[in-house]
Amino acid sequence: MKIRKAILTGGGRATRLHPITTTINKHLLPLANKPMIFHAIDKAVEAGIKEIYINTNPGETELQKYIGDGGHWGISIKFFEQTGGPQGIAHVVNEARQFIGDEPFMFYLSDNILLGSLKEMVDEFSRGKNDCMLTLSEVPDPERFGVPVFDSAGNLVDVLEKPTAPPNNFAVTGIYLYGPRIFFDTYKKINPSPRGEYEISDIHSVLLKEGKTVGYKEVTGWWKDTGKPDDLLLANQLLLDQLHEGNFPNHGMVEDDVVIEGKVQIGIGTKIHSGVTLIGPVIIGENCVLSNCTIGPHVTIGPGTTIVNATIKNSMILDGAEVSTRATVANSMIGKKAIIREKTEQPHHYYIVGDKTVVEF
Secondary structure, three states: OOOOOOEEEOOOOHHHHHOOEEEEEEEOOOOOEEEHHHHHHHHHHHHHOOOOEEEEOOOOOOOHHHHHOOOHHEEEEEEEOOOOOOOOHHHHHHHHHHHHHHEEEEEEEEOOOOOOHHHHHHHHHHOOOOOEEEEEEEEEEEOHHHHEEEOOOOOOOEEEEEEOOOOOOEEEEEEEEEOOHHHHHHHHOOOOOOOOOOOOOHHHHHHHOOOOOEEEEOOOOOEEEEHHHHHHHHHHHHHHHHHHHHHOOOOOEEOOOOEEEEEEEEEEOOOOOOOEEEEEOOOOOOOEEEEEEEOOOOEEEEEOOOOEEOEEEEEOOOOOOEOOOOOEEEOEEEEOOEEEEOOOOOOOOOOOOOOOOOEEO
16 A cells, blocks of 8 residues: 555645735745745655645646646646635645545645654555554644544544644644545545634544544654744754755855854855855855845845845845845844845844835834
8 A cells, every 4th residue: 555646735825924925825935945845845755755736726826837747856746726715624635536546645734844754654554554644743832733632541532623622732743644535535524614624633533433543653853834934933943954064065156254154055156245254054045145244043045135234043034135234133034025224223123024025224
């Protein structure tokens, strides 16, 4: 029962990340300067997936342009629109039933960032002992997620969706494995929740109540659902930390008195002028210009960005932005082509700035 197919999410509105996501699909936000969904594709391919189907919002075109047909990964990738508006993630899966057919499959919420490998879990599932397999992670806020329920013997007996009083601190993460037909047969038995959505937790609850074998595995390493700006920044930080030295080449022009400490990647065409200190891990994209500034640690800078005078820490700066200020910018997300321009000296600032925004002070 080898899993060859996977469904990945590429839709949704990500309102909790506004204004950044008003003009960019959340799944294309760069984490460690790589689109978020690329990290999910990498994990799926590493686990042996050969065909991926990605759902999109109606009229979406950017995902297709960035991702392509899967040739970059040596697999096949196709896209499908979720019809009928947002009706929950179980509905997303059901919309892909024509692609999956009678095969087992993986369902992966692409905004879930995982540092560990999925290969061991997929291999275990392929041995055929479970009808379904869930991944669990201990979290400080389980009420935001589906929460597993265990009996006194430690057996999984139910899954509750966003309970107000969680029975434990575990969350069902957004990575699921299903045997042939079992998901689609079960989907016919569930109804929309009070919020009008087909909940994935209801699928698992029905499977357990019908005596199906639902296995689980605790996520190894680190897992994060990037639903909020702080989650994105933490994911960016941890992804930077785990990258090896070989992922940090210097292809730019660096003047002699520039100070570089730790792992720093500098893109082609980027110019690092005098008075700059780079404290890794830092990734700087192509064709950037940096002057008289301190960058890092844990900063990613998109292509075509200009930074002058600023001190930037633990932040994500997207493509084409301009940051020209003597202030410290920390724990911030700056959108594409946004401008932060100083008129008078100010103390520390915190920003979540959308694409093409202009901030003057």
